[in-house]
Amino acid sequence: MIKILILIFSILITLSCTEPIDTTTKECESNIDCKDNPIKRVCDLRPNSPTINSCIQELLICDPSCKEWENCNNGNCETKVDRCNENSDCDTSYICDSSHNCIKTTLNCDPICEEWENCNNGSCKLANNRCYTTNDCNDNYICGASNNCIEDPSICNPICKEWENCNNGSCELANNRCYTTNDCDDNYICGASNNCVEDPSICNPICKEWENCNNGNCELLNNRCNDNSNCDAGKVCDNTHNCITEVIVEDPNELIRDRHFRRGFKVRSSIQPGDIIGSINPDFEAGEQIWTLGQWASFTDLNNFPKTITPSGDVYWEDIYKRVTIGDSDGVDLSLRVNAKVEYNNTYYVHGSSLGRTTWVHLLGEQTITNPYNQASGCPALSELTALNFSVKAKLLYDHRNISAGYIENNHTAQYLMFFTIQNLNQASAGFGDFLWFGIMLHEDRGRTQPMIQGDDFSQKLIYNIGYDILNDYSNNPITDNEWHTLEEDFLPHIITALQEAWNRGYLSDSHNLSDYKIGGMNLGWEITGLNNAELQIDDLSLIYRKRAAGVNECANGTDNCNINAVCIDTDSSFICRCNSGYTGDGINCTPSTPVDEIRYDFNVDGNKEGWTTQNMSETSPNGGLWIMSVPGNDPLMLSPTLSLDASSYSKIIIRMANDGNPLATSRLQVFWTRTDSTNFTEGISASVDVSNGGGWATYTLDLSSNVEWRGEITRLRIDPILSGDNHSVGIDYIVIAP
Numbered sequence: 001m002i003k004i005l006i007l008i009f010s011i012l013i014t015l016s017c018t019e020p021i022d023t024t025t026k027e028c029e030s031n032i033d034c035k036d037n038p039i040k041r042v043c044d045l046r047p048n049s050p051t052i053n054s055c056i057q058e059l060l061i062c063d064p065s066c067k068e069w070e071n072c073n074n075g076n077c078e079t080k081v082d083r084c085n086e087n088s089d090c091d092t093s094y095i096c097d098s099s100h101n102c103i104k105t106t107l108n109c110d111p112i113c114e115e116w117e118n119c120n121n122g123s124c125k126l127a128n129n130r131c132y133t134t135n136d137c138n139d140n141y142i143c144g145a146s147n148n149c150i151e152d153p154s155i156c157n158p159i160c161k162e163w164e165n166c167n168n169g170s171c172e173l174a175n176n177r178c179y180t181t182n183d184c185d186d187n188y189i190c191g192a193s194n195n196c197v198e199d200p201s202i203c204n205p206i207c208k209e210w211e212n213c214n215n216g217n218c219e220l221l222n223n224r225c226n227d228n229s230n231c232d233a234g235k236v237c238d239n240t241h242n243c244i245t246e247v248i249v250e251d252p253n254e255l256i257r258d259r260h261f262r263r264g265f266k267v268r269s270s271i272q273p274g275d276i277i278g279s280i281n282p283d284f285e286a287g288e289q290i291w292t293l294g295q296w297a298s299f300t301d302l303n304n305f306p307k308t309i310t311p312s313g314d315v316y317w318e319d320i321y322k323r324v325t326i327g328d329s330d331g332v333d334l335s336l337r338v339n340a341k342v343e344y345n346n347t348y349y350v351h352g353s354s355l356g357r358t359t360w361v362h363l364l365g366e367q368t369i370t371n372p373y374n375q376a377s378g379c380p381a382l383s384e385l386t387a388l389n390f391s392v393k394a395k396l397l398y399d400h401r402n403i404s405a406g407y408i409e410n411n412h413t414a415q416y417l418m419f420f421t422i423q424n425l426n427q428a429s430a431g432f433g434d435f436l437w438f439g440i441m442l443h444e445d446r447g448r449t450q451p452m453i454q455g456d457d458f459s460q461k462l463i464y465n466i467g468y469d470i471l472n473d474y475s476n477n478p479i480t481d482n483e484w485h486t487l488e489e490d491f492l493p494h495i496i497t498a499l500q501e502a503w504n505r506g507y508l509s510d511s512h513n514l515s516d517y518k519i520g521g522m523n524l525g526w527e528i529t530g531l532n533n534a535e536l537q538i539d540d541l542s543l544i545y546r547k548r549a550a551g552v553n554e555c556a557n558g559t560d561n562c563n564i565n566a567v568c569i570d571t572d573s574s575f576i577c578r579c580n581s582g583y584t585g586d587g588i589n590c591t592p593s594t595p596v597d598e599i600r601y602d603f604n605v606d607g608n609k610e611g612w613t614t615q616n617m618s619e620t621s622p623n624g625g626l627w628i629m630s631v632p633g634n635d636p637l638m639l640s641p642t643l644s645l646d647a648s649s650y651s652k653i654i655i656r657m658a659n660d661g662n663p664l665a666t667s668r669l670q671v672f673w674t675r676t677d678s679t680n681f682t683e684g685i686s687a688s689v690d691v692s693n694g695g696g697w698a699t700y701t702l703d704l705s706s707n708v709e710w711r712g713e714i715t716r717l718r719i720d721p722i723l724s725g726d727n728h729s730v731g732i733d734y735i736v737i738a739p
Contacts, residue, residue, distance in 0.1 A: 431510025631725025
């Protein structure tokens with residue numbers, strides 16, 4: 001400003017030193033007229049200017065002329081200090097008034113509002129669409145760097161529908177929502193609210209992958225299934241619901257071949273049991289028929305009757321006497337039925353004289369397990385085994401006993417047997433081929449479930465029946481209730497015990513070596529002497545052996561330390577010693593049981609009955625070493641004197657007697673006994689044996705060692721020499737109670 005004043009002052013001095021300007025002389029009328037002047041290049045055309053129409057310096061002039069509140073600076077009008085054209089020319093809290101002066105005002109905001117704010121009556125407020133944070137913005141907008149509300153780049157635009165989800169800026173269908181039916185699963189349609197709903201024309205519930213919907217009902221596709229019952233014979237339902245050909249993978253150590261009876265039976269003659277006369281075959285499985293059907297003492301042969309197929313696919317053959325059913329449905333492999341009431345023509349079986357029969361009615365399935373002359377397959381020697389695991393499921397459907405006149409409890413019964421032969425199959429042994437019977441009775445109509453050891457009159461072999469009680473699911477619960485029972489047991493230790501018992505009794509005397517013995521064969525089914533009509537089902541029959549691990553067999557190589565009066569049993573890791581019958585100890589030390597003397601009644605003194613009394617027989621006395629009596633009717637008996645016997649010290653009752661002509665049907669010797677805990681004679685505490693009626697003297701031995709009722713202290717005996725007579729005689733030579 002000082003420089004400008006100095007310049008103006010210099011000009012004024014210069015002008016005062018020059019001659020007055022001739023206002024009538026025009027130096028210029030436009031800037032063109034001044035172009036040759038190096039300093040004064042502008043023609044002054046301002047009205048009332050003292051230098052009008054003269055060439056002047058252009059920086060000295062403002063055009064248009066400055067306002068009163070302005071200064072001209074080098075040709076530019078500038079607002080004077082504290083003067084203004086508008087509010088922005090004033091300091092904070094000042095405004096420009098009408099005279100262009102900056103004056104203080106109370107309406108302004110202090111401090112000054114930000115660029116994104118408006119001052120409203122002294123308060124700063126956000127301008128429209130401006131923000132401090134995203135909370136100041138509308139939905140789907142965020143607060144940007146310049147405090148502007150801008151669209152959220154993660155938000156879908158346009159906004160998604162109610163049935164959509166926004167996923168990284170894209171609208172996608174929510175679960176079970178739809179635009180069209182194509183967006184829904186099978187059997188669903190797109191409803192009015194964009195929900196996938198069940199198609200009302202489709203099955204509900206929705207059919208499975210292996211089903212078709214037919215008019216609202218789910219039906220199985222061809223060769224598809226829910227269970228085995230939906231498949232044809234010979235097929236099973238697998239875990240993908242396809243019917244596939246059944247493949248039974250047997251344990252390689254299974255001893256029973258065709259254990260589900262799917263190949264049927266070869267049939268033996270009912271008249272000549274050794275003759276194979278035909279077969280019955282359900283045609284479930286091709287291959288050699290393993291089983292043979294024995295139908296002894298029947299009047300017909302089942303192979304002469306047609307095969308019948310049930311709706312479930314089971315197959316059976318039947319006549320009026322018997323029926324064999326082979327199951328194709330789950331749960332039943334074989335069912336055997338015998339109607340002995342019809343077989344015996346409603347008259348009880350009498351040994352040797354029942355309608356020309358030489359034996360009672362049998363219906364048995366039989367098979368060879370180890371071929372004596374080809375032992376490449378079958379059972380290993382017992383000395384090589386650690387287990388023989390037996391199992392079967394069984395259910396008695398019914399047993400109608402039809403008890404009537406002529407019934408004798410000890411003679412007439414129905415038994416379902418399952419027995420194996422324990423056989424010497426060492427061809428180098430003197431006892432090659434010899435065997436004992438070992439097994440169980442699945443059903444006995446009198447409920448006699450105790451173990452039984454006795455000689456078999458027909459085969460002259462020992463029968464060792466282990467009884468019911470040791471079998472799982474069978475203790476105190478014999479098969480009499482039309483319910484399935486599962487029987488499971490390791491037979492090996494019981495078979496070894498059976499062999500010991502046989503050796504002690506003189507059976508299988510040519511070999512006491514376990515390595516000579518194997519499972520030879522088996523049979524199962526009915527033997528009936530009563531008038532029973534009975535049927536029993538079995539399923540899943542099995543006998544699996546387990547061989548000991550390779551290693552030392554102390555029993556076989558003689559390195560065991562068992563007593564000479566004990567048997568050595570090899571195990572996986574060692575061996576077991578068990579004292580023989582008649583000896584006690586731990587198997588290493590075995591001593592004879594305390595010996596006792598037999599008790600004899602020889603009746604060798606005439607008239608001396610030795611304490612015995614009789615009932616229902618003629619009053620006679622011993623004479624000449626024999627006691628002869630006639631029997632006029634029922635229940636002849638002899639009562640012993642009072643006794644005090646330890647049953648564990650005595651095991652046999654031996655009677656030498658004769659029966660001269662009394663009825664064969666009632667010619668049966670029966671011995672009863674009482675104990676300190678059971679003082680009455682009952683059928684359940686007795687033993688019996690058939691006797692001849694031909695008049696000859698014979699010795700009869702009743703072995704009570706395995707009779708569970710022969711126990712404790714025996715206090716008296718009752719001997720019925722026959723069951724009834726017709727005035728013919730019986731004679732007693734002697735009675736012996738032996739250890």
